Amino acid sequence: MLELNNIKKSYDGVPVLKDICLKVNDGEIISILGPSGCGKTTLLNLILGIVDADDGQILYHGEDLTHVPMEKRGFNIVFQDYALFPNLNVYKNITYGLKNKPNVSSKEEVEELIDLLGLREHLSKRIDQLSGGQKQRVALARTMVMKPRILLLDEPLSALDGVIKESIKERIKTIAREYNLTTIIVTHDPEEALTLSDRVLIINQGTISQYAKPEEIVHKPKNDFVKRFILNQLEIKRNNIYALFGDNTRLAVETGGVSLL
Amino acid sequence: MKVKNKELKIVFFAVMILFAIFLMAPIIMLLVKSVWKDGFSFEFYASVIGQNGFFTALKNSFQIAAASAVTATVLAFIIAYGVHYTSLPKWFKSCISFIATLPMFLPTITYGFAIIYSFGKQGLLTRLLGRQLFDIYGFAGLFVGYVIYTVPVAFLLIHNTMEFIDKKTLIVSKAMGDHTVSTFWIAVLRPLLGTLAGAFIQAFFLCFTDFGIPASVGGNYEVIATMLYNQMLGGIPDFNRGAVIAMIMLIPSVGSICILQILERFNIRYNRISQAELRKNAARDFGWGCSSVLISIFIVSIFAVIFVVPFVEEWPYKTGFSFEHFAEVFQDSELLSVYGHSIFMAACTAFLGTLIAYGAALITARSSLSNGYKKAIESIALITNAIPGMVLGVAYLFVFSGTSLQNTFLLMIICNIVHYFSTPYLMMKNSLSKMNAGWETTAMLMGDSWVKTILRVVTPNALSSLIEVFSYYFINAMVTISALIFIAGARTMVLTTMIKQLQYVNRFNEVFVLSLLILATNLIAKAVFSKLANHKLLTSKQ
Numbered sequence: 001m002l003e004l005n006n007i008k009k010s011y012d013g014v015p016v017l018k019d020i021c022l023k024v025n026d027g028e029i030i031s032i033l034g035p036s037g038c039g040k041t042t043l044l045n046l047i048l049g050i051v052d053a054d055d056g057q058i059l060y061h062g063e064d065l066t067h068v069p070m071e072k073r074g075f076n077i078v079f080q081d082y083a084l085f086p087n088l089n090v091y092k093n094i095t096y097g098l099k100n101k102p103n104v105s106s107k108e109e110v111e112e113l114i115d116l117l118g119l120r121e122h123l124s125k126r127i128d129q130l131s132g133g134q135k136q137r138v139a140l141a142r143t144m145v146m147k148p149r150i151l152l153l154d155e156p157l158s159a160l161d162g163v164i165k166e167s168i169k170e171r172i173k174t175i176a177r178e179y180n181l182t183t184i185i186v187t188h189d190p191e192e193a194l195t196l197s198d199r200v201l202i203i204n205q206g207t208i209s210q211y212a213k214p215e216e217i218v219h220k221p222k223n224d225f226v227k228r229f230i231l232n233q234l235e236i237k238r239n240n241i242y243a244l245f246g247d248n249t250r251l252a253v254e255t256g257g258v259s260l261l
Numbered sequence: 262m263k264v265k266n267k268e269l270k271i272v273f274f275a276v277m278i279l280f281a282i283f284l285m286a287p288i289i290m291l292l293v294k295s296v297w298k299d300g301f302s303f304e305f306y307a308s309v310i311g312q313n314g315f316f317t318a319l320k321n322s323f324q325i326a327a328a329s330a331v332t333a334t335v336l337a338f339i340i341a342y343g344v345h346y347t348s349l350p351k352w353f354k355s356c357i358s359f360i361a362t363l364p365m366f367l368p369t370i371t372y373g374f375a376i377i378y379s380f381g382k383q384g385l386l387t388r389l390l391g392r393q394l395f396d397i398y399g400f401a402g403l404f405v406g407y408v409i410y411t412v413p414v415a416f417l418l419i420h421n422t423m424e425f426i427d428k429k430t431l432i433v434s435k436a437m438g439d440h441t442v443s444t445f446w447i448a449v450l451r452p453l454l455g456t457l458a459g460a461f462i463q464a465f466f467l468c469f470t471d472f473g474i475p476a477s478v479g480g481n482y483e484v485i486a487t488m489l490y491n492q493m494l495g496g497i498p499d500f501n502r503g504a505v506i507a508m509i510m511l512i513p514s515v516g517s518i519c520i521l522q523i524l525e526r527f528n529i530r531y532n533r534i535s536q537a538e539l540r541k542n543a544a545r546d547f548g549w550g551c552s553s554v555l556i557s558i559f560i561v562s563i564f565a566v567i568f569v570v571p572f573v574e575e576w577p578y579k580t581g582f583s584f585e586h587f588a589e590v591f592q593d594s595e596l597l598s599v600y601g602h603s604i605f606m607a608a609c610t611a612f613l614g615t616l617i618a619y620g621a622a623l624i625t626a627r628s629s630l631s632n633g634y635k636k637a638i639e640s641i642a643l644i645t646n647a648i649p650g651m652v653l654g655v656a657y658l659f660v661f662s663g664t665s666l667q668n669t670f671l672l673m674i675i676c677n678i679v680h681y682f683s684t685p686y687l688m689m690k691n692s693l694s695k696m697n698a699g700w701e702t703t704a705m706l707m708g709d710s711w712v713k714t715i716l717r718v719v720t721p722n723a724l725s726s727l728i729e730v731f732s733y734y735f736i737n738a739m740v741t742i743s744a745l746i747f748i749a750g751a752r753t754m755v756l757t758t759m760i761k762q763l764q765y766v767n768r769f770n771e772v773f774v775l776s777l778l779i780l781a782t783n784l785i786a787k788a789v790f791s792k793l794a795n796h797k798l799l800t801s802k803q
Binding site: 100 | 429430432433435436437438440443447452540
């Protein structure tokens with residue numbers, strides 16, 4: 001279990017995270033959701049270990065990681081822009097970490113990952129020959145080879161389009177399930193967050209607005225912010241889709257009593 | 262579409278004619294001169310190669326250029342790393358970047374004199390330290406001069422690439438368990454390899470072909486550049502042999518440009534640039550901070566003398582403060598008119614050069630003209646990049662002596678435009694090709710003609726690049742000497758050629774005053790142009 005206790009962080013005197021308390025269970029997929037500038041990326045960087053908290057504690061299975069440097073925490077991240085090494089081909093990117101820790105994954109495990117992520121046919125390609133979705137899967141494979149204790153994903157879907165988005169979503173879920181891997185995802189898209197994760201952490205202006213299961217957020221939004229910024233978007237989408245499919249019943253907006261029209 | 266092509270074709274042929282007369286013809290003439298005197302013969306090659314000391318000079322040139330280029334690249338890398346990969350304060354970073362590029366604003370011939378007055382027997386640093394550090398005439402002096410001369414170019418190249426390296430690979434590499442050395446390799450050095458090699462070759466090329474530094478501190482250490490100068494303008498000028506030396510100087514230049522072209526393919530391209538948070542590391546910041554400070558002090562200390570000598574009564578004997586030398590220069594109508602000439606020539610070079618670079622870039626970046634046209638322009642840019650200024654100057658001497666163009670400002674201006682064409686053209690092409698490809702079509706659909714579209718849409722959006730190009734041409738025209746030394750006449754003296762003249766008569770106080778004038782003019786020009794360019798950029802973004 002990952003635990004954050006009273007985490008505080010400010011930049012140049014401006015508080016970015018105020019008193020964040022949070023528990024994540026093993027094998028859970030968590031999404032951190034919020035508008036730009038709400039502090040979600042800072043929170044991710046804090047967990048990863050590239051940013052130090054001003055105050056508070058980070059515990060993993062009871063072990064205090066607050067002052068443990070990034071490379072010793074055993075967490076790993078896939079960046080939004082993948083940060084693949086352009087001078088290495090797909091296979092060499094995937095197996096990059098094995099140079100340092102040859103025994104972390106066996107040959108079979110690597111092969112299994114390659115198949116699971118559908119990368120077999122691309123192994124000898126250069127990075128710039130790949131599409132966005134393929135790059136995302138390579139970056140995911142490269143990280144998974146290291147068997148991270150926690151997998152962090154920074155906006156994993158934002159650079160992808162339609163169908164590929166859904167397929168990557170499924171892959172992330174499969175991986176988390178197969179490896180019982182705690183996964184923390186940063187996103188600004190409510191639909192992504194609510195359909196991908198077991199629990200969603202909604203952040204607004206450096207504080208936790210709501211931290212709950214998707215159903216609970218939809219049916220019992222805790223405050224006005226959740227209603228207006230998170231649910232509103234989903235309802236517009238829903239209505240658009242209903243309208244598109246000709247079902248004009250206009251299930252307008254009972255949830256939370258917010259009026260759309 | 263037809264109409265658009267017609268206008269661009271006019272631009273194309275204008276550019277072509279210019280470079281045919283002022284680039285191709287002189288180079289062909291040079292080639293002819295090297296093998297022709299009352300009939301075809303290789304005797305000049307044989308006599309130059311057989312000449313006493315030729316191979317020594319060639320070997321010297323290679324040695325000193327290679328040593329200086331390696332050093333300059335390493336120093337430039339250290340400064341650029343300090344700027345991009347540390348959490349040193351912003352003002353500190355801008356300060357070291359400024360100092361690293363400072364030498365660009367001065368003519369190379371000044372570096373030589375600065376070295377003499379800093380490290381010489383009566384030099385400023387020699388006096389401060391109480392002993393002479395090294396013998397300035399020869400290898401050591403040339404080495405210091407070349408390093409200072411090429412650090413700015415190497416720094417700008419490396420600085421530019423570093424900006425486009427994905428900083429998040431640092432974090433990924435660490436998270437993958439890499440050690441510091443491996444991280445440094447995969448996230449910094451490996452993506453920079455192409456650029457580092459490029460910086461080395463560029464620096465090598467500059468050292469190999471520079472004339473100003475060996476002219477002042479070369480001493481008995483003869484290099485190809487001084488050999489060429491002596492052959493052409495020395496006691497017993499021999500134009501045929503001069504042509505041969507110029508041709509020989511051309512070989513490594515062409516070679517280095519070819520290597521640069523090949524290296525281009527090895528460059529790694531990141532399609533996204535992301536700023537990652539650098540980790541706190543006080544030791545790293547301190548280490549790089551100190552190294553950059555040392556390099557900056559080294560550069561500044563050599564130039565410090567330029568600010569000291571003109572302000573004292575009579576260096577090194579009477580060291581009281583005095584404005585006398587400045588007063589003398591400002592009362593000397595000849596020197597003042599030379600300053601006027603320089604400004605005039607630089608401004609004309611900048612204006613016409615920018616127009617030509619813009620026209621050429623429009624053809625390659627924003628036209629549907631066939632590939633043949635574009636390739637022709639590209640090759641011109643490539644050739645101008647490979648031609649050393651001295652070679653161009655010598656070639657002009659052959660072609661235009663006896664014509665009405667001889668010793669005119671027009672010829673000097675065209676010479677500068679041709680000599681420096683490559684970089685402005687590439688700057689312009691980059692900026693034009695980044696603009697939305699649909700503009701011309703859109704504007705034409707709205708009823709604009711091609712010329713109108715260029716004037717109303719493309720030019721306003723390219724303005725900040727145009728200003729940068731203008732500034733590049735201006736500053737280079739202010740400091741260049743290598744080509745002009747052969748074509749400037751008595752009535753068309755500019756500051757740099759004047760400095761060379763003053764050297765003959767040992768009027769070093771004036772040399773430094775003039776150098777300061779060049780520096781001040783360039784710094785002011787740079788400040789004004791950057792301000793204008795940024796201003797344009799901001800207003801166009803709003």
